[in-house]
Amino acid sequence: MTPQEWIEESKDKLLSELKEFLxxxxxxxxxxxxxxxxxxxxxxxQKLVSLGFRVEMLGDPPVVHGFYQGPSGSPTALFYGHYxxxxxxxxxxxxxxxxxxxxxxKAIYARGASDDKGQVFMHLAAWRFYVERRGGIPLSLHVVIxxxxxxxxxxxxxxxxxxxxxxxxxVVIVSDTAFFDEDIPTLTVGLRGLLYxxxxxxxxxxxxxxxxxxxxxxxxxxxxxxxxxxxxxxxGRVKIPGFYESVRPPSAEEVAAWRQLPANETYYLGITxxxxxxxxxxxxxxxxxxxxPTLDVNGMWSGYxxxxxxxxxxxxxxxxxxxxxVPEQEPMKIWEAYKDFILSLAPAGVEVSVSQLHxxxxxxxxxxxxxxxxxxxxxxxxxxxxRPIPLRxxxxxxxxxxxxxxxxxxxxxxxxFGLLSDKVHSPNEHFRLSQLWRGIEAxxxxxxLVSKPSSLLAE
Amino acid sequence: MTPQEWIEESKDKLLSELKEFLxxxxxxxxxxxxxxxxxxxxxxxQKLVSLGFRVEMLGDPPVVHGFYQGPSGSPTALFYGHYxxxxxxxxxxxxxxxxxxxxxxKAIYARGASDDKGQVFMHLAAWRFYVERRGGIPLSLHVVIxxxxxxxxxxxxxxxxxxxxxxxxxVVIVSDTAFFDEDIPTLTVGLRGLLYxxxxxxxxxxxxxxxxxxxxxxxxxxxxxxxxxxxxxxxGRVKIPGFYESVRPPSAEEVAAWRQLPANETYYLGITxxxxxxxxxxxxxxxxxxxxPTLDVNGMWSGYxxxxxxxxxxxxxxxxxxxxxVPEQEPMKIWEAYKDFILSLAPAGVEVSVSQLHxxxxxxxxxxxxxxxxxxxxxxxxxxxxRPIPLRxxxxxxxxxxxxxxxxxxxxxxxxFGLLSDKVHSPNEHFRLSQLWRGIEAxxxxxxLVSKPSSLLAE
Numbered sequence: 063m064t065p066q067e068w069i070e071e072s073k074d075k076l077l078s079e080l081k082e083f084l085x086x087x088x089x090x091x092x093x094x095x096x097x098x099x100x101x102x103x104x105x106x107x108q109k110l111v112s113l114g115f116r117v118e119m120l121g122d123p124p125v126v127h128g129f130y131q132g133p134s135g136s137p138t139a140l141f142y143g144h145y146x147x148x149x150x151x152x153x154x155x156x157x158x159x160x161x162x163x164x165x166x167x168k169a170i171y172a173r174g175a176s177d178d179k180g181q182v183f184m185h186l187a188a189w190r191f192y193v194e195r196r197g198g199i200p201l202s203l204h205v206v207i208x209x210x211x212x213x214x215x216x217x218x219x220x221x222x223x224x225x226x227x228x229x230x231x232x233v234v235i236v237s238d239t240a241f242f243d244e245d246i247p248t249l250t251v252g253l254r255g256l257l258y259x260x261x262x263x264x265x266x267x268x269x270x271x272x273x274x275x276x277x278x279x280x281x282x283x284x285x286x287x288x289x290x291x292x293x294x295x296x297x298g299r300v301k302i303p304g305f306y307e308s309v310r311p312p313s314a315e316e317v318a319a320w321r322q323l324p325a326n327e328t329y330y331l332g333i334t335x336x337x338x339x340x341x342x343x344x345x346x347x348x349x350x351x352x353x354x355p356t357l358d359v360n361g362m363w364s365g366y367x368x369x370x371x372x373x374x375x376x377x378x379x380x381x382x383x384x385x386x387x388v389p390e391q392e393p394m395k396i397w398e399a400y401k402d403f404i405l406s407l408a409p410a411g412v413e414v415s416v417s418q419l420h421x422x423x424x425x426x427x428x429x430x431x432x433x434x435x436x437x438x439x440x441x442x443x444x445x446x447x448x449r450p451i452p453l454r455x456x457x458x459x460x461x462x463x464x465x466x467x468x469x470x471x472x473x474x475x476x477x478x479f480g481l482l483s484d485k486v487h488s489p490n491e492h493f494r495l496s497q498l499w500r501g502i503e504a505x506x507x508x509x510x511l512v513s514k515p516s517s518l519l520a521e
Numbered sequence: 522m523t524p525q526e527w528i529e530e531s532k533d534k535l536l537s538e539l540k541e542f543l544x545x546x547x548x549x550x551x552x553x554x555x556x557x558x559x560x561x562x563x564x565x566x567q568k569l570v571s572l573g574f575r576v577e578m579l580g581d582p583p584v585v586h587g588f589y590q591g592p593s594g595s596p597t598a599l600f601y602g603h604y605x606x607x608x609x610x611x612x613x614x615x616x617x618x619x620x621x622x623x624x625x626x627k628a629i630y631a632r633g634a635s636d637d638k639g640q641v642f643m644h645l646a647a648w649r650f651y652v653e654r655r656g657g658i659p660l661s662l663h664v665v666i667x668x669x670x671x672x673x674x675x676x677x678x679x680x681x682x683x684x685x686x687x688x689x690x691x692v693v694i695v696s697d698t699a700f701f702d703e704d705i706p707t708l709t710v711g712l713r714g715l716l717y718x719x720x721x722x723x724x725x726x727x728x729x730x731x732x733x734x735x736x737x738x739x740x741x742x743x744x745x746x747x748x749x750x751x752x753x754x755x756x757g758r759v760k761i762p763g764f765y766e767s768v769r770p771p772s773a774e775e776v777a778a779w780r781q782l783p784a785n786e787t788y789y790l791g792i793t794x795x796x797x798x799x800x801x802x803x804x805x806x807x808x809x810x811x812x813x814p815t816l817d818v819n820g821m822w823s824g825y826x827x828x829x830x831x832x833x834x835x836x837x838x839x840x841x842x843x844x845x846x847v848p849e850q851e852p853m854k855i856w857e858a859y860k861d862f863i864l865s866l867a868p869a870g871v872e873v874s875v876s877q878l879h880x881x882x883x884x885x886x887x888x889x890x891x892x893x894x895x896x897x898x899x900x901x902x903x904x905x906x907x908r909p910i911p912l913r914x915x916x917x918x919x920x921x922x923x924x925x926x927x928x929x930x931x932x933x934x935x936x937x938f939g940l941l942s943d944k945v946h947s948p949n950e951h952f953r954l955s956q957l958w959r960g961i962e963a964x965x966x967x968x969x970l971v972s973k974p975s976s977l978l979a980e
Contacts (some may be wrong), residue, residue: 456734458732
């Protein structure tokens with residue numbers, strides 16, 4: 063039975079299993095969901111045990127670690143993924159409830175369908191193919207699936223420092239990224255870093271009557287607006303001193319790769335639904351989302367936000383502000399410059415404080431020269447009929463640097479099958495079924511190719 | 522039995538009645554509380570009927586109108602008040618629940634305790650004194666108590682236009698303002714107007730992943746911050762073109778009155794609890810809260826505001842922005858200038874819209890020359906031992922202009938007994954018991970004095 067035939071025959075069973083996995087509201091930033099994180103981890107534990115893995119649960123929320131002993135002499139791969147998801151809010155914009163997965167003709171809808179439960183599940187399916195139809199997985203495997211990717215991988219970072227050496231592997235494989243488009247396979251070769259902060263502005267001790275006392279105090283919401291409005295110039299450039307100091311221009315190879323993509327305004331307008339594109343003057347859209355650092359407000363609040371009018375001067379205001387960093391930008395250096403800049407912008411009459419809400423994450427880059435990368439190219443080409451284009455992705459996977467450090471410079475393969483239109487982190491997140499099925503097939507191919515890397519090297 | 526003796530004897534009974542009135546969550550801006558508005562109105566209806574008023578309920582939320590026929594030849598006064606209250610949010614900052622009134626040694630705590638249920642109740646008490654101890658109220662009375670003061674008095678405006686002439690009176694009496702301080706009685710002679718708006722900024726069609734797509738769209742929260750930051754200059758002046766065009770300087774009498782008040786920085790720092798005062802350069806605090814127009818953000822929101830980090834570019838952002846207007850500023854002219862200014866500030870890449878959330882209200886001024894004003898001075902002087910100082914108040918009572926129009930230039934007396942420290946519109950609103958009891962006594966005096974105004978004029 064070929065992998066294709068097995069997938070065809072198993073579709074219903076696989077979908078119903080994936081739906082189970084998507085049912086857990088494993089939202090790592092919301093403390094109320096601690097128990098749901100554990101349930102999702104236990105579900106994974108069961109699946110891995112049934113496939114012949116030796117499984118341990120480490121820390122809280124648990125890092126699920128499984129080990130599978132492959133044929134003697136075979137290489138060892140480490141699969142990394144995460145079972146935690148972003149908050150589903152705003153709930154009223156979901157067309158079906160975020161934790162009641164819905165399958166349509168084209169896609170499966172749920173929070174986590176693409177990021178990252180759906181993609182973790184593709185590996186579970188690929189391994190199952192080998193166990194059910196080939197008598198076992200053709201190589202040794204460490205599986206590491208955590209529940210804090212969306213909040214900065216604190217537990218896993220500590221574990222990696224302490225006992226990462228136990229997980230020594232020849233390659234790390236991750237599926238948490240996206241194709242440029244359904245017909246344009248890409249392999250991710252870089253990720254941006256992340257610095258995520260919160261600004262709090264405090265004014266009067268309590269909300270004040272905006273009539274009786276309007277005119278004599280600084281309004282915290284206006285003070286915050288002033289700070290935020292000064293973070294970027296009209297040219298779209300971030301004004302934090304030194305922000306661009308170490309930013310590199312793109313390589314000639316990258317520019318050549320971009321030329322193969324229809325990365326034009328129409329494409330990005332379609333993906334974003336924005337009335338017009340914007341961004342840093344002097345750079346094209348694809349440069350702005352990959353090799354240029356950015357700054358965004360992710361959330362903002364002050365005073366009364368209910369229906370109608372309430373005539374108050376709010377006692378405080380706050381904003382979540384994050385930056386995506388590119389290679390050579392040191393997160394802690396940017397943090398210091400950012401913090402000083404914010405405090406320097408604070409008007410008199412309010413108290414301003416800044417904190418971090420996420421482990422600071424540097425950017426990540428991977429090489430296209432390893433046999434494991436070439437295996438990924440080959441697996442995708444065989445399955446999707448086109449060679450993938452190497453491309454940087456604008457998002458972040460905080461833990462990858464720590465893996466590389468703990469495992470001694472191991473190659474990392476970012477072989478993701480999402481689409482930019484999956485609405486990851488947004489309402490109505492979904493995963494294309496065609497990407498799911500072809501992705502499983504490509505992964506089966508990849509595991510086969512890397513189980514005998516000498517054959518690839520010889521090519 | 523003197524009024525003082527009656528009040529002393531009735532304290533427990535009066536407090537338990539006031540507590541009943543404060544129990545209704547009659548929040549006019551929140552549609553869910555429609556039924557509670559009606560309940561509060563029905564409670565008033567009962568009380569008025571028991572005092573011998575003929576009562577009708579007009580519109581929805583009901584305007585409670587009562588008429589009391591006084592001795593023949595006596596003048597007619599119209600009492601205006603409101604039974605609706607501001608939203609109690611943020612709830613977690615209340616030390617006791619906002620609709621479970623709590624009496625301490627010094628004050629009664631509840632939403633509406635001072636604004637305006639507590640002050641409406643003082644009149645009910647004064648009338649009851651006359652009914653129980655003097656055989657009846659010594660003049661004719663129209664009582665008009667509405668449920669939409671906090672949202673712009675829409676129902677009452679229509680009623681006044683239609684049938685205000687039926688309520689022809691010699692004077693309008695209102696208790697919805699405050700003393701400068703407990704030992705510094707004041708009578709309010711002016712109120713600021715109000716223009717209350719909402720700005721909405723729309724960017725991408727949905728929240729976007731701030732990594733994958735960060736850099737190519739305008740961030741709606743930053744666009745809103747830019748607009749808000751540009752509404753006032755570093756000198757604290759509002760930058761809407763023409764905003765100050767018709768603003769008058771204070772009169773010599775006003776400046777003289779201010780000199781009698783300890784309206785210094787220490788006083789206002791104590792009231793506001795702000796780290797420092799702020800405001801329009803070139804004006805003293807008391808000018809800033811009375812004769813100068815202001816602009817404030819009352820609420821602001823965008824994106825994710827829950828715990829921790831969520832990495833999105835929000836699809837939209839919004840803010841509630843209000844202005845307090847002074848005499849000669851025409852609300853509709855300011856509205857047009859404001860709207861044009863906001864739209865002119867909108868960055869490319871977002872769609873901005875502006876709307877009004879409240880009936881636009883011009884400022885209000887009243888004269889200090891009528892016998893009714895002199896009666897108020899006299900009543901306060903007799904009860905509090907000090908002649909009140911005439912003072913403008915920075916808040917607004919939207920309906921007063923309509924009363925004056927409907928009743929043909931009638932004098933309006935703003936005889937309020939709140940304190941600026943009552944936390945009106947804020948958590949832990951309360952009303953000082955000493956102000957409550959002495960206020961009732963002063964009102965009993967005032968009703969007596971104005972029932973024979975000729976005696977006052979002769980003085």
